[in-house]
Amino acid sequence: MHGTARGAPPCVVCHGAHGEGIAASGFPRLAGLPAAYLRAQLSAFADGQRENAVMAPIAKLLSADEEQAVSLYYAALPAPELANGAAASAGLGALLALDGRWSAKLPPCVACHGPGGIGVGASFPPLAGQPASYLEAQLEAWRQVKRPPGPLGLMQAVARRLSPSDIAAVSQWFAAQPAGGGR
Amino acid sequence: MRTPSLALVLVAGIALTGAPDSARTDMAPKAPDPAIPDRSATFQPPAKEAIPPGPYGDMVKLGRDVFRETDKYARPFVGNALRCSNCHLDAGRLADSSPMWAAWVAFPAYRDKNHHVNTFQERLQGCFRFSMNGKAPPYGDKVLVALETYSAWLAQGAPVGANLPGRGYPRLKDPPLQPDYARGRIVYQQHCALCHGPDGAGQSAGGQVVFPPLWGANSYNWGAGMEGVNTAAAFIKANMPLGLGGTLSDQDAWDVALFVDSHERPQDPRFTGDVGETRRLFHNSRWSMYGQTVAGHVLGSGLTPAAQTGAQN
Numbered sequence: 092m093h094g095t096a097r098g099a100p101p102c103v104v105c106h107g108a109h110g111e112g113i114a115a116s117g118f119p120r121l122a123g124l125p126a127a128y129l130r131a132q133l134s135a136f137a138d139g140q141r142e143n144a145v146m147a148p149i150a151k152l153l154s155a156d157e158e159q160a161v162s163l164y165y166a167a168l169p170a171p172e173l174a175n176g177a178a179a180s181a182g183l184g185a186l187l188a189l190d191g192r193w194s195a196k197l198p199p200c201v202a203c204h205g206p207g208g209i210g211v212g213a214s215f216p217p218l219a220g221q222p223a224s225y226l227e228a229q230l231e232a233w234r235q236v237k238r239p240p241g242p243l244g245l246m247q248a249v250a251r252r253l254s255p256s257d258i259a260a261v262s263q264w265f266a267a268q269p270a271g272g273g274r
Numbered sequence: 275m276r277t278p279s280l281a282l283v284l285v286a287g288i289a290l291t292g293a294p295d296s297a298r299t300d301m302a303p304k305a306p307d308p309a310i311p312d313r314s315a316t317f318q319p320p321a322k323e324a325i326p327p328g329p330y331g332d333m334v335k336l337g338r339d340v341f342r343e344t345d346k347y348a349r350p351f352v353g354n355a356l357r358c359s360n361c362h363l364d365a366g367r368l369a370d371s372s373p374m375w376a377a378w379v380a381f382p383a384y385r386d387k388n389h390h391v392n393t394f395q396e397r398l399q400g401c402f403r404f405s406m407n408g409k410a411p412p413y414g415d416k417v418l419v420a421l422e423t424y425s426a427w428l429a430q431g432a433p434v435g436a437n438l439p440g441r442g443y444p445r446l447k448d449p450p451l452q453p454d455y456a457r458g459r460i461v462y463q464q465h466c467a468l469c470h471g472p473d474g475a476g477q478s479a480g481g482q483v484v485f486p487p488l489w490g491a492n493s494y495n496w497g498a499g500m501e502g503v504n505t506a507a508a509f510i511k512a513n514m515p516l517g518l519g520g521t522l523s524d525q526d527a528w529d530v531a532l533f534v535d536s537h538e539r540p541q542d543p544r545f546t547g548d549v550g551e552t553r554r555l556f557h558n559s560r561w562s563m564y565g566q567t568v569a570g571h572v573l574g575s576g577l578t579p580a581a582q583t584g585a586q587n
Contacts, residue, residue, distance in 0.1 A: 203469070210479060
């Protein structure tokens with residue numbers, strides 16, 4: 092909310108007053124994401140495993156206690172009830188999200204990320220309501236190994252089986268899902 | 275899931291991704307992504323969008339819905355937290371994951387399990403009674419008609435009586451080493467706990483089960499086919515972790531199958547009152563852990579809190 096003594100800017104500047112993110116800029120929502128996941132991302136930004144020119148210097152300014160505190164803070168915030176545009180109920184994005192493409196060994200995203208992409212437990216973060224541009228960037232990052240492959244290397248394996256149009260479609264679909272999970 | 279064992283799951287997950295300061299190439303998954311199997315020669319069910327309109331198509335859709343959301347569409351017959359698509363991936367369409375199109379053309383068939391010729395409907399009844407730890411829908415029940423119709427629609431064009439490639443789970447050779455509980459537990463912690471939980475209880479979100487329980491009160495009972503270590507090993511090798519099927523070694527698949535099937539689960543519905551007798555009658559196989567003693571507990575003697583999680587956990 093106020094930044095830190097060592098000069099890290101307040102998170103709300105980019106991630107919104109309620110941690111909802113700024114869709115137009117591709118800044119992700121943090122509200123309601125698992126604390127352990129958020130902490131892992133901050134560490135990965137700080138040591139460069141997850142490449143990001145904006146977050147790297149900020150994460151480096153955080154102490155371990157501050158990483159923990161800010162992760163817990165955001166995890167406890169309610170997921171915002173917003174949708175980023177209308178989703179097609181049919182179409183490529185819905186197909187990949189709900190059915191996958193087993194001919195390419197691709198499970199449905201919701202098989203791990205939960206119904207409507209609301210996230211499961213500590214290790215499978217919500218996708219619902221995240222800016223489409225943010226989701227696209229992450230899938231691209233996994234394809235190009237600019238982000239750690241994640242537990243079991245699952246996301247890198249998944250991203251490698253997606254084409255650019257797959258990535259665009261599925262990102263748009265999840266962006267339009269209600270973060271709170273109502274359907 | 276903020277449980278004390280969360281740290282273990284995280285450590286296991288982080289350990290797999292390599293040391294933080296290693297070179298970029300070290301962060302690749304440990305096992306190479308295996309070539310996506312060429313299944314062009316395997317039977318292909320009709321496209322998902324090709325369900326015809328009308329009453330027949332409606333019944334196909336109901337069967338598909340029962341398959342994917344069994345607890346919702348077949349509620350009176352379900353006694354646990356599983357659904358058909360947990361073990362028959364891609365809603366019963368996927369080769370090497372016990373697809374329904376291969377099962378359909380293989381019935382009626384004599385089954386060793388119950389020593390008589392079974393119709394397809396009777397086979398489906400077994401799924402509910404054992405794998406779903408529930409009740410067998412009566413013959414002709416709409417749930418069974420729907421599942422039959424869905425299976426037959428998937429199998430359109432397949433030769434009746436054929437033993438189709440892709441049927442069941444690809445059988446594994448006997449493992450080089452006797453399957454081992456301790457080795458299996460390590461495999462489980464490293465490759466399975468991320469989704470299925472450190473205690474095998476699975477995970478839910480939004481009120482729905484996402485990752486199914488593998489043992490304990492909400493999983494399949496001792497009468498289910500998956501209690502056979504050979505069956506579980508074959509399923510796991512071909513299909514698990516989800517999206518990474520084929521990446522475990524055969525040995526790892528056997529070990530973790532033994533580990534999973536060495537935990538308590540609901541009683542076999544055919545239980546005679548005596549574990550030893552029930553084993554002789556229904557589990558007389560080197561691959562069944564029913565009636566065997568693991569960590570001081572006789573498997574099949576009943577669910578207790580300690581028995582569910584296993585003393586060694």
